[in-house]
Amino acid sequence: MVYHVIIVGGGASGLSCALTLASSRGRGWQWAEDKRYLVFDLEGSDLRKAFLKNVPGIESIAGKELLEKIRKQIESWGGVDILQEGVVRIEKKGNLFEVEGSSGKVFNAEYVVLASGFHGFDIKGLKVEVVENPKSPKPGRVMIKHENYQVDENLFVIGTLAGLSSHFTSCAGSGVEVAIEILSRYAGKRIVIHDVP
Numbered sequence: 001m002v003y004h005v006i007i008v009g010g011g012a013s014g015l016s017c018a019l020t021l022a023s024s025r026g027r028g029w030q031w032a033e034d035k036r037y038l039v040f041d042l043e044g045s046d047l048r049k050a051f052l053k054n055v056p057g058i059e060s061i062a063g064k065e066l067l068e069k070i071r072k073q074i075e076s077w078g079g080v081d082i083l084q085e086g087v088v089r090i091e092k093k094g095n096l097f098e099v100e101g102s103s104g105k106v107f108n109a110e111y112v113v114l115a116s117g118f119h120g121f122d123i124k125g126l127k128v129e130v131v132e133n134p135k136s137p138k139p140g141r142v143m144i145k146h147e148n149y150q151v152d153e154n155l156f157v158i159g160t161l162a163g164l165s166s167h168f169t170s171c172a173g174s175g176v177e178v179a180i181e182i183l184s185r186y187a188g189k190r191i192v193i194h195d196v197p
């Protein structure tokens with residue numbers, strides 16, 4: 001099966017990216033309707049340990065509940081499959097990425113977005129530069145070098161793995177940025193996604 005975008009990691013950044021991609025549907029944009037997205041997620045997001053009182057506009061919420069709410073929002077737009085499995089290998093074959101899960105399932109995609117957090121990076125097959133994460137006060141946290149979130153052709157990195165501050169809104173924001181970039185490429189022009197009452 002060929003997906004348009006595969007996102008590796010379903011935490012703050014990965015799910016925010018998936019939500020923005022999915023929310024391009026149902027707006028009368030012909031190019032958006034056939035797009036299919038896949039999120040691989042080991043379900044180990046740091047948000048699961050958090051109780052957030054500092055997300056702008058939200059009084060307080062358990063991180064786990066926030067993740068569930070984002071998943072429901074994604075479901076309501078449609079077009080996104082979420083697989084509870086880790087990615088072990090990603091290789092570029094021609095114009096497509098081949099993405100292999102730990103069960104041996106292999107999927108292809110035009111774009112890959114890496115969102116697996118800053119605790120480490122051991123996915124085989126990609127030529128990426130993994131360095132110490134300068135934003136984390138704790139040793140051993142990593143980031144992947146990028147330019148405007150782009151690591152290589154059609155390969156992006158977001159969230160703490162992109163070296164952002166470990167705050168929900170920064171990580172979610174990077175997911176939105178990359179989703180809008182990918183959608184704009186599909187549209188052939190810059191797009192915005194704004195909902196109105």
Ligand SMILES: Cc1cc2nc3c(=O)[nH]c(=O)nc-3n(C[C@H](O)[C@H](O)[C@H](O)COP(=O)(O)OP(=O)(O)OC[C@H]3O[C@@H](n4cnc5c(N)ncnc54)[C@H](O)[C@@H]3O)c2cc1C
Pocket residue numbers: 008009010011012013014040041042043044045046047048049050051052053054055063085086087088115116117118123158159160161165166167168169171
């Ligand atoms: C105790 C604690 C309290 C916090 N409190 C706050 C707070 O008050 N306010 C705030 O804004 N932020 C808070 N945070 C930080 C916030 O949770 C993180 O900044 C945010 O979750 C990082 O988002 P991310 O997308 O980079 O990574 P994560 O949300 O950690 O998501 C990464 C996802 O990728 C998955 N994954 C990893 N490897 C693979 C693989 N090979 N294949 C598939 N999936 C993979 C993981 O299982 C995980 O689900 C807190 C964090 C902790 C730990």
